[in-house]
Amino acid sequence: MTDQAYNFAYLDEQTKRMIRRAILKALAIPGYQVPFASREMPMPYGWGTGGVQVTAACLTPEDRLKVIDQGSDDTTNAVSIRKFFQRTAGVAITEKTAEATLIQTRHRIPETALTQGQILVYQVPIPEPLRFIEPRETETRKMHELEEYGLMHVKLYEDIARHGQIATSYAYPVRVEGRYVMDPSPIPKFDNPKLGGNAAIQLFGAGREQRIYALPPYTDVVSLDFDDHPFTATKADHGCNICGSIHSYLDEVITDDQGGRIFVCSDTDFCAERQQGTAA
Amino acid sequence: MNAFSKPDTPLFRVENLTKSYGPRIGCADVSFDLYPGEVLGIVGESGSGKSTLLSCLAGHLTPDRGQITYDGRNTLSMAEAERRKLARTDWAFVHQNPRDGLRMGVSAGGNVGERLMAVGARHYGDIRAQALDWLGRVEIAGDRIDDRPRAFSGGMQQRLQIARNLVTGPRLVFMDEPTGGLDVSVQARLLDLLRGLVRDLGLSVIIVTHDLAVVRLLAHRLMVMKGGFVVEQGLTDQVLDDPQHGYTQLLVSSVLQV
Numbered sequence: 380m381t382d383q384a385y386n387f388a389y390l391d392e393q394t395k396r397m398i399r400r401a402i403l404k405a406l407a408i409p410g411y412q413v414p415f416a417s418r419e420m421p422m423p424y425g426w427g428t429g430g431v432q433v434t435a436a437c438l439t440p441e442d443r444l445k446v447i448d449q450g451s452d453d454t455t456n457a458v459s460i461r462k463f464f465q466r467t468a469g470v471a472i473t474e475k476t477a478e479a480t481l482i483q484t485r486h487r488i489p490e491t492a493l494t495q496g497q498i499l500v501y502q503v504p505i506p507e508p509l510r511f512i513e514p515r516e517t518e519t520r521k522m523h524e525l526e527e528y529g530l531m532h533v534k535l536y537e538d539i540a541r542h543g544q545i546a547t548s549y550a551y552p553v554r555v556e557g558r559y560v561m562d563p564s565p566i567p568k569f570d571n572p573k574l575g576g577n578a579a580i581q582l583f584g585a586g587r588e589q590r591i592y593a594l595p596p597y598t599d600v601v602s603l604d605f606d607d608h609p610f611t612a613t614k615a616d617h618g619c620n621i622c623g624s625i626h627s628y629l630d631e632v633i634t635d636d637q638g639g640r641i642f643v644c645s646d647t648d649f650c651a652e653r654q655q656g657t658a659a
Numbered sequence: 660m661n662a663f664s665k666p667d668t669p670l671f672r673v674e675n676l677t678k679s680y681g682p683r684i685g686c687a688d689v690s691f692d693l694y695p696g697e698v699l700g701i702v703g704e705s706g707s708g709k710s711t712l713l714s715c716l717a718g719h720l721t722p723d724r725g726q727i728t729y730d731g732r733n734t735l736s737m738a739e740a741e742r743r744k745l746a747r748t749d750w751a752f753v754h755q756n757p758r759d760g761l762r763m764g765v766s767a768g769g770n771v772g773e774r775l776m777a778v779g780a781r782h783y784g785d786i787r788a789q790a791l792d793w794l795g796r797v798e799i800a801g802d803r804i805d806d807r808p809r810a811f812s813g814g815m816q817q818r819l820q821i822a823r824n825l826v827t828g829p830r831l832v833f834m835d836e837p838t839g840g841l842d843v844s845v846q847a848r849l850l851d852l853l854r855g856l857v858r859d860l861g862l863s864v865i866i867v868t869h870d871l872a873v874v875r876l877l878a879h880r881l882m883v884m885k886g887g888f889v890v891e892q893g894l895t896d897q898v899l900d901d902p903q904h905g906y907t908q909l910l911v912s913s914v915l916q917v
Binding site for chain 2: 512525527529530532533536537539540541605606607608
């Protein structure tokens, strides 16, 4: 009964309009962080309140929704958010990447290539890529405004000086269309090459920080690096123990307390489809 | 370049610069020319407006009235992007407290390399080689390149700040009490180093201090400030040996003799 007391997709229409306006502006200026009046959501910050609000603003009753957390469809975060939208929007649900029209994700881009018409919504904890090296928000905004991005390379320099290589392995900074430096949310840098030239619309929502940014389809995205230390997309040097894929991003899973471990695809849908394919 | 032969055009010209904080005067009606290779000292007691003046000159504060011209360009009317570019290429600012001028969480090499990366250096090996070179020039051992400034002594931090500022080959350096808070032997070494760098690189320097020994060693010309006004200016030795204004006389005579 109470489920019917909510507006479609929980947020009221005025709020959705406000968020859509921010999304349109973000799409018009790829990589630019658009402020928006983030609402209190019935879940704690850190659970993806930004992503949830962007998803709510984009959902239509005809949409088919997929929610993943670290590539997986069945982790707590994904299950909670999926249930939330099932109850408040009543939209169709799928676990198949190819069938979904809207995918909300945390920390991964699906292995299956996205297609035109799909929307990928990222949950973003900290949208400001310069934050950890320049804590003043006024200063980082000025840096974005004036394209002063030398500081981002200081971070990479520190990595090489300390570890002999660029050790940043997630939330790896990118330059969008030769203009804005953007934090791609904590996706592994293995996924960075998929950001650029992607056919889908990519939206990034940061609820606590009240920022939305976006990559329109087929945007030019370059991962920052040094001439003598070029960017490399890394993954565990193994094949998946279940489906055998050597091209997908892997999770290391501890199986016992004797040091036993296996590597499995972090994208559960990708892995399951490969198993069915080999079984059939 | 010989510092004593004046070229025709000043590198830096200040005309009638005034900055007040509400009814209180920060600095008033300051005018001077600075020629390439020249070192100008600004002395005065606490609250005399010398730091306000320096902040206005370096673009950290906006003056109420007056003109500042650098190399034929008006720095007050230029776009902020251009001014900030100037500040990280042609200019340098050495803070009194190295913590204000350094990134304490970033290694010494990263600190020196920051300005290089800010102007577009993208080759790690080159950046590191230049950082090493500059650490050597300011007498910091090469094996400290990956240490954070936190692990450095006060004098080393100050030298690191100087290296970080000079790495892009600026032409004009602002210094705010660069030797403040250092003990005398470290001060002496730092002054020696500064004097050598200024001479070798032909830098123009505006140095603010309350330490007359510092300006005696470094500055060609001297400005004495009191209550926001310049009360006396001239050649350093002339001002210090034959002070005309009552306040300058007081200042010179209050230096402790050992």
